[in-house]
Amino acid sequence: MNFYTRKWVKPENLNAHGTLFGGSLLSWIDEEAAIYAIIQLGTNNCVTKYMSEINFVSSARQGDIVELGIKATSFGRTSLTLTCQVRNKITQKIILTIDKMVFVCVDDNGVPFAHGKTKITYTDERLREEE
């Protein structure tokens, strides 16, 4: 799993208990996972279809640096399934896990289409191929 994105927990990301607000974290994850899916599938037209149980394993506090990890676990016909982990960059303590996130390629009418990809890419070549 690659942890490409780091986030610095700031006052505007906190809940009433002074720890990282789950909604902020989920918003970061959805964007990170969407970008990952876009790179893998070579198209901007990807939508979030499904998220499995979200396990908030431990909390993060103001000033913490957290890192978001995403990995593709399976390529479907129109979909891509990912798994996600968030951890504290310094201590490596797990903050959150999501076993399964599914993204689907859709055309301009919102109808799923076959993406034709079967393997993980570690470059952004597929996006350039679309142009």
Ligand SMILES: CC(=O)SCCNC(=O)CCNC(=O)[C@H](O)C(C)(C)COP(=O)(O)OP(=O)(O)OC[C@H]1O[C@@H](n2cnc3c(N)ncnc32)[C@H](O)[C@@H]1OP(=O)(O)O
């Ligand atoms: C990044 C963002 O913020 S996007 C914004 C939030 N997301 C959205 O607005 C999406 C709203 N949802 C939709 O528009 C529709 O549900 C669609 C177009 C994504 C899918 O429509 P469906 O009628 O479910 O399509 P369909 O039955 O053909 O399934 C498409 C794929 O999703 C998979 N899928 C459908 N439902 C599920 C589910 N509950 N769990 C896992 N995968 C699923 C299917 O297996 C299929 O994958 P495959 O082709 O690789 O085998």
